Amino acid sequence: MSNTGLVWFRNNLRCQDNISLHKAIAENEKVLAIYFFDPRHYDNDRFGFKKTEKYRAKFLLETVTALKLNLEKLNIPLFVYQQYPEDVMPQFFEGRNISNVYTQKEWTKEETDVSEAAKNSIDRYGVTWHEDFDQFLFHPEDIPFDIQNIPQVFTNFRKKCEKYVSVRPQITIEKLPESNRVENTTELPIVLDLGFEDFAEDSRTAFPFCGGENEALKRIEAYFWDTKKLSYYKKTRNGLIGKDYSSKLSAWLANGSISARTIYHEIKKYEQQVTKNDSTYWLIFELIWRDFFKYISLKHGNHIFRIGGILQKDYGWKTDEEMLDQWINAETSEPFVNANMLEIKYTGWMSNRGRQNVASFFAKEQELDWRIGAAYFESMLIDYDVHSNYGNWLYVAGVGNDPRDRKFNIKSQAERYDPQQKYQNLWLQSKLF
Numbered sequence: 276m277s278n279t280g281l282v283w284f285r286n287n288l289r290c291q292d293n294i295s296l297h298k299a300i301a302e303n304e305k306v307l308a309i310y311f312f313d314p315r316h317y318d319n320d321r322f323g324f325k326k327t328e329k330y331r332a333k334f335l336l337e338t339v340t341a342l343k344l345n346l347e348k349l350n351i352p353l354f355v356y357q358q359y360p361e362d363v364m365p366q367f368f369e370g371r372n373i374s375n376v377y378t379q380k381e382w383t384k385e386e387t388d389v390s391e392a393a394k395n396s397i398d399r400y401g402v403t404w405h406e407d408f409d410q411f412l413f414h415p416e417d418i419p420f421d422i423q424n425i426p427q428v429f430t431n432f433r434k435k436c437e438k439y440v441s442v443r444p445q446i447t448i449e450k451l452p453e454s455n456r457v458e459n460t461t462e463l464p465i466v467l468d469l470g471f472e473d474f475a476e477d478s479r480t481a482f483p484f485c486g487g488e489n490e491a492l493k494r495i496e497a498y499f500w501d502t503k504k505l506s507y508y509k510k511t512r513n514g515l516i517g518k519d520y521s522s523k524l525s526a527w528l529a530n531g532s533i534s535a536r537t538i539y540h541e542i543k544k545y546e547q548q549v550t551k552n553d554s555t556y557w558l559i560f561e562l563i564w565r566d567f568f569k570y571i572s573l574k575h576g577n578h579i580f581r582i583g584g585i586l587q588k589d590y591g592w593k594t595d596e597e598m599l600d601q602w603i604n605a606e607t608s609e610p611f612v613n614a615n616m617l618e619i620k621y622t623g624w625m626s627n628r629g630r631q632n633v634a635s636f637f638a639k640e641q642e643l644d645w646r647i648g649a650a651y652f653e654s655m656l657i658d659y660d661v662h663s664n665y666g667n668w669l670y671v672a673g674v675g676n677d678p679r680d681r682k683f684n685i686k687s688q689a690e691r692y693d694p695q696q697k698y699q700n701l702w703l704q705s706k707l708f
């Protein structure tokens with residue numbers, strides 16, 4: 276019987292530039308793929324929020340639909356289950372002669388618990404398990420630091436990486452012959468199956484995009500090549516309204532439907548063919564921030580989820596339910612905070628400027644337990660990414676990597692970034708209806 280490799284897709288939901296997929300194709304005669312809508316991701320968390328709200332659930336469904344179609348073009352079947360991996364895998368392996376499993380390497384606790392449970396469930400099959408880091412811009416094997424010596428300050432990390440690391444080239448993926456196809460009767464769930472009512476998109480959304488690798492590539496095409504907005508990114512990136520003030524690539528990056536490497540190489544191509552300026556560099560700079568938070572979480576492990584953060588600093592946080600409800604329901608004393616909180620509530624999106632302000636208000640002004648704010652973001656955000664979310668919350672709350680421990684002056688931020696209150700009117704007027 277032939278050698279079969281199984282690719283377990285998690286937050287690497289793409290066919291292009293995917294190490295696990297590449298290795299599976301190179302090292303096996305047959306390749307199968309599997310994805311789980313893990314019920315744990317749709318449960319309530321310890322603060323009572325749904326771990327995944329409807330916006331990200333819908334985006335993910337679109338993403339997996341696209342993945343299935345793209346894999347079909349490579350003659351690879353994607354089996355999809357709405358069950359725990361460890362419950363499905365033992366039967367799935369029966370009679371399939373799978374000798375290798377390939378998946379993206381994760382390190383945060385919830386993810387590694389699932390990996391361990393899955394691995395244990397198929398113990399008796401004696402398969403070889405291959406896990407590869409595939410979510411970084413700078414590969415962990417290439418950076419000029421041991422993980423334990425990752426600098427606490429971003430600039431020190433960035434400067435050394437920029438000097439010593441080359442971003443790896445994209446990996447090409449080979450197509451398998453038609454004989455690789457096998458019967459696959461599994462079907463994708465719909466939003467209702469994941470516990471949500473179908474819903475219409477809010478016409479004011481700044482993120483009017485769908486999930487999936489093809490949509491991510493379309494966004495790059497539009498933002499870089501068609502409109503050349505990339506050339507102005509540094510000037511517009513603090514914007515609040517509309518789809519083009521920033522790249523909006525975060526949601527595809529978060530679930531891995533595009534790789535940071537692909538974006539980087541596309542920026543480099545743009546720099547050669549169109550223009551190279553502060554803006555093109557700044558998008559790379561932001562991708563390095565993304566990497567930095569991944570490395571911080573790799574270095575500090577579960578401390579990123581603890582109240583004292585990586586500084587293990589005690590601030591005496593509050594857990595006032597009324598203040599929490601006011602924040603969530605846009606009833607605070609700050610109109611700028613309220614407008615942003617309505618945006619996330621109605622769309623699952625908020626700009627970077629908005630996120631910084633509402634998080635600072637929550638943690639530094641109201642001194643509420645920052646982990647509750649982070650958990651609300653985790654629930655609501657289309658682009659939720661464990662490292663970026665918790666890393667930024669730690670940073671804003673003063674228990675992370677900001678040596679200055681700042682507090683935003685919300686009123687002056689609103690005056691500076693929304694001088695004519697266009698943004699505030701866009702969201703706050705809806706409260707009148």
Ligand SMILES: Cc1cc2nc3c(=O)[nH]c(=O)nc-3n(C[C@H](O)[C@H](O)[C@H](O)COP(=O)(O)OP(=O)(O)OC[C@H]3O[C@@H](n4cnc5c(N)ncnc54)[C@H](O)[C@@H]3O)c2cc1C
Nearest residue numbers: 521522523524525561565627630631658659660663664667
């Ligand atoms: C409290 C708080 C929570 C956040 N939670 C998340 C999250 O869950 N997921 C997430 O992807 N980003 C998060 N961010 C970072 C940032 O707000 C978003 O990445 C950005 O707004 C996404 O929009 P964009 O893709 O248009 O970004 P652009 O401005 O176009 O930037 C390009 C890419 O760089 C990365 N990037 C930019 N800023 C940051 C940053 N501060 N930290 C890490 N990466 C960054 C993102 O991958 C982004 O897609 C958070 C920021 C704050 C202050």
